[in-house]
Amino acid sequence: MIEIQRLRTQTDQIIKALAKKDIDPAPLVEQAIAYDTERRSLQTTLQNQRASLNDLSRQIGQALKEKDSLRADTLRQQTQALKDSIQQLEKQLQEVEAKLEEVLIRLPNPPHDSVPEGRSxxxxxxxxxxxxxxxxxxxxxxxxxxxxxxxxxxxxxxxxxxxxxxxxxxxxxxxxxxxxxxxxxxxxxxxxxxxxxxxxxxxxxxxxxxxxxxxxxxxxxxxxxxxxxxxxxxxxxxxxxxxxxxxxxxxxxxxxxxxxxxxxxxxxxxxxxxxxxxxxxxxxxxxxxxxxxxxxxxxxxxxxxxxxxxxxxxxxxxxxxxxxxxxxxxxxxxxxxxxxxxxxxxxxxxxxxxxxxxxxxxxxxxxxxxxxxxxxxxxxxxxxxxxxxxxxxxxxxxxxxxxxxxxxxxxxxxxxxxxxxx
RNA sequence: GGAGAGAUGCCGGAGUGGUCGAACGGGCCUGACUUGAAAUCAGGUAGCCUGCGUUGAGUAGGCUCGGGGGUUCGAAUCCCUCUCUCUCCGCCA
CATH class of the missing domain: 3.30.930.10 (Bira Bifunctional Protein; Domain 2)
Incomplete structure (x- = not known):
């Protein structure tokens, strides 16, 4: 399996090398990169929301420590929307990751420069x-x-x-x-x-x-x-x-x-x-x-x-x-x-x-x-x-x-x- | 196959719902002291992912306490499940 980070940064060399294995790698590679882009964007959003939720949790803990149950309840009410959104994002992320994996798994190892071209x-x-x-x-x-x-x-x-x-x-x-x-x-x-x-x-x-x-x-x-x-x-x-x-x-x-x-x-x-x-x-x-x-x-x-x-x-x-x-x-x-x-x-x-x-x-x-x-x-x-x-x-x-x-x-x-x- | 106990960082070992990525001890690394070493003191010591930066200088955040799932505003801590290890019984080379 090719490292996705490498695929992202050395796309052209990898496509060129893969072509030696008698397959047409470009469509798969492009698909992988598209899924990867989607994956990273989803992950960023998800992580931001998780950070907000973590912050709220800390505040609730703090409020309870100060016996301020009123403030704790108010904060608690704010969490539900975030939780729903996070759950949905997690699901989407999982799906994209699965799709990415599926594509990556189908890509063979790119041959070394010294490997001769040929079909059989x-x-x-x-x-x-x-x-x-x-x-x-x-x-x-x-x-x-x-x-x-x-x-x-x-x-x-x-x-x-x-x-x-x-x-x-x-x-x-x-x-x-x-x-x-x-x-x-x-x-x-x-x-x-x-x-x-x-x-x-x-x-x-x-x-x-x-x-x-x-x-x-x-x-x-x-x-x-x-x-x-x-x-x-x-x-x-x-x-x-x-x-x-x-x-x-x-x-x-x-x-x-x-x-x-x-x-x-x-x-x-x-x-x-x-x-x-x-x-x-x-x-x-x-x-x-x-x-x-x-x-x-x-x-x-x-x-x-x-x-x-x-x-x-x-x-x-x-x-x-x-x-x-x-x-x-x-x-x-x-x-x-x-x-x-x-x-x-x-x-x-x-x-x-x-x-x-x-x-x-x-x-x-x-x-x-x-x-x-x-x-x-x-x-x-x-x-x-x-x-x-x-x-x-x-x-x-x-x-x-x-x-x-x-x-x-x-x-x-x-x-x-x-x-x-x- | 049956019954029970357990799985925490490089190692040992605490932690039974709220700054716990994790006390304490050991090991290791760096520095101080020393002619050098030991001893002592101080500091450091996980991985992965993402953003910005860098192109292996960092920085912010997220995830990871055997794996997966669940409860909860919040889980190493509670529940379910799987795997593995140990003890006893059975079976067996």
């Missing part, structure tokens, strides 16, 4: 590619076949027990999940992130805080009886950890990491893109989150991106990083990099991480600020997958497949798995 993924910009060769499909089974064949993943029984998109990981397959999670957490800790195990279900305020509500509510599983959402990513509980708080500047940067299963409805997905591990309803992920001073957030974004690239590299996978164009970015992000691993059998890139700077989009919703001198300022929040498991496993199974069908375990995982081959 085709216009994303490759900013880095590793030097590892892009292996051919020849002689390689796609991960869903090799995984079934070696008894690492059971898609069919997962579908029986829960539905499509809920695989069982079996034996070494399950151990590989555990190894990856632990490897990612250990790496994050070395990089200075504090490990957290977050709740996997969150309330509506939390889902609103990071921007999942109201925009993406169809993406989340919901438990109506308890009004709780299953998290689509650990970003949601981790970023909301400090919601509604004022941090001391010395606490920053705050660096959190956490493992969680992630639940996504993925309604409407189908076809080859969702085959095997490409897209699941439940998957494992380690997430990293940073809460930083605004002036540092873009250098932190680069550091996080490099950190994530390093992880993929340590798993001995070919990868590249793309800078998302305006039209392909999420609603809440100001700038996003996707890190993609090469899938030899599918001959395509798989998104294994998304690293984003949200600037104040989330902190404004969450009222997350830090003390800066005499006043307070909204922090910038960032997050990134480090990493999401399924597509990493897919790339791993395809890349490290041996001619005899065995899977070579990358050196960094061998201490966790206690084996060189699966």
């Amino acid at each position: 993924a085709a216009e994303n910009v490759v900013v880095f590619q590793s030097e590892r060769p892009l292996l051919s499909a020849e002689g390689r089974l796609p991960h869903w076949e090799i995984a079934e064949k070696r008894g690492l993943i059971d898609f069919a029984r997962g579908a029986k027990v829960s539905g499509s998109g809920f695989p069982f990981y079996v034996g070494d397959g399950a151990k590989l999940q555990r190894a990856l999670i632990q490897f990612f957490l250990d790496e994050a800790e070395k990089a200075g992130y504090l490990e957290m195990e977050p709740p996997f279900l969150v309330n509506t305020d939390t889902a609103f805080g990071t921007g999942q509500l109201p925009d993406k509510d169809a993406q989340m599983y919901y438990v109506p009886l308890d009004e709780l959402y299953l998290i689509p990513t650990a970003e949601v509980p981790l970023t909301n950890y400090y919601r509604d708080e004022i941090l001391e500047e010395a606490q920053l940067p705050i660096k959190l990491c956490g493992y969680s299963p992630c639940f996504r409805r993925e309604a409407g997905s189908y076809g080859k893109d969702v085959r095997g591990l490409n897209r699941l309803h439940q998957f494992d992920k380690v997430e990293i989150v940073q809460i930083v001073q605004p002036e540092r957030s873009y250098e932190v974004l680069e550091a996080m991106r490099e950190y994530v690239q390093g992880l993929v590299d340590k798993l001995e996978l070919a990868y590249r990083t793309v800078l998302l164009c305006g039209g392909d970015m999420s609603f809440a992000s100001a700038k996003t990099y996707d890190v993609e691993a090469w899938s030899p059998a599918q001959q395509r890139w798989l998104e294994v991480s998304s690293v984003s700077n949200f600037e104040t989009f989330q902190s404004y919703r969450m009222k997350l600020r830090y003390r800066k001198g005499k006043s307070t300022e909204l922090v910038h929040t960032l997050n990134g997958s480090a990493l999401a498991l399924p597509r990493i496993v897919a790339a791993l199974l395809e890349t490290h497949q041996m001619p005899d069908g065995r899977i070579r375990v990358p050196a960094v995982l061998q201490p966790y798995l206690q084996k060189a081959y699966l």
